[in-house]
Amino acid sequence: MRTLTRPPTLPDEAYALLLDWLPTNDDPERPVVTLATVDEDGAPDARSVLLSELDRKGVYVHTDASSRKVAQLAANPAVAVVARWPERQRQLVVRGVAEPAPASETDRAYARRSLYLRRLAWLNTTSVAAMPADERRAAWATFVATHQVLKPPPTWVGFLVRPTSLTFWTGDDASVSHRREHRFDGTDWTITELPG
Template sequence: MSGPEPGRIRSVAGPKRTLPREAPARPLPPDALALLTAWLPQDDDPDRPVMQLATVDADGAPDVRTVLLSAWSEAGFVFHTDARSRKVQQLTADVRVALVVLHPSGSRQLVARGRAVPAPAEADALAFERRTESQRRLAWLNTLEMAQLPPEQRAAEWAAFAEAHGSDVPPPETWSGRLVQPDRLTFWQADPAGPSHRVEYRLGSSAEAAGGWSMHHLAG
């Protein structure tokens, strides 16, 4: 068994992706956008936030892992992964998802719940361009075949790929983006002078929400 040939980039085709036919979720409300702007870095910031992403498996049980937040906007939150991954398989069967972004200080936490749909192709290319050289290389070499090699051979394959290609690599065909369209956003914040506090935005059809977003103050 061997890893990818170091002198040649080998594409491995993933499942074909098309934009969803369903109507997109409503844009986030201005108050929530203002909080996101204050809490999250801009998309061109190389220091990408780490977030926990929860999906639902075939048995209805939760599954969670850590991913990078590629971008965010009034439409939702975008992350990228390998199209052959377990998370993509689960999201293909069940679009329900939740994510958590914890501020490095531990004093702020963003929780979003909603549905994950394929991200636009232009978002995929831009996110790959903004990844570090090591992360771009990982997108090509992070395969089951590579994982089953002895550590010394994995290191050799990694070094050979870097020497052959450097940072000048396009996204592999398995580079896959998902847009999380939230129906609930919860902002938790610690308060050194008092109890912690949550502000929650919910998207619903209730009279209070009037078919759009409603805001609620909750105990921390």
């Protein structure tokens, strides 16, 4: 595994901005973000995921242990997360290092997911994916009929993305777009103002 500097907790201003820009952890409307990883050949990979939670250490995402991204993160924990709010003219780019989230956090995140997503976490398997559409629907209906209270499946895993940089982009119709970047240089956090 590549070793990357594990950054400390977020600086006050960046954390305050994250709290301002992202929904509170108990808000059921989770932001959809792009999670970029590096594959085994060093090529970029990316997909949409829900941003589950935020704390002073960073942001959390959740997925299935058998997914490609999990194998990629085990080999190389370098990640980027991009969130966008077109109606607010805002973009957030987080680059950082992913590490497994503690069980208490992954359980909490699972409990906060919608009923549909809690069920999906159980049925999002390669065997179900290989079925024809009508069989997939039948498997879903059977699962719904036979499972009322759901715990996380053993394949439910979470990652804490510890930021090494956070770039807050703002657009302005009456002016230039602008970025304020917080970067951890291995010792301290610095702030740089950048063109959009």
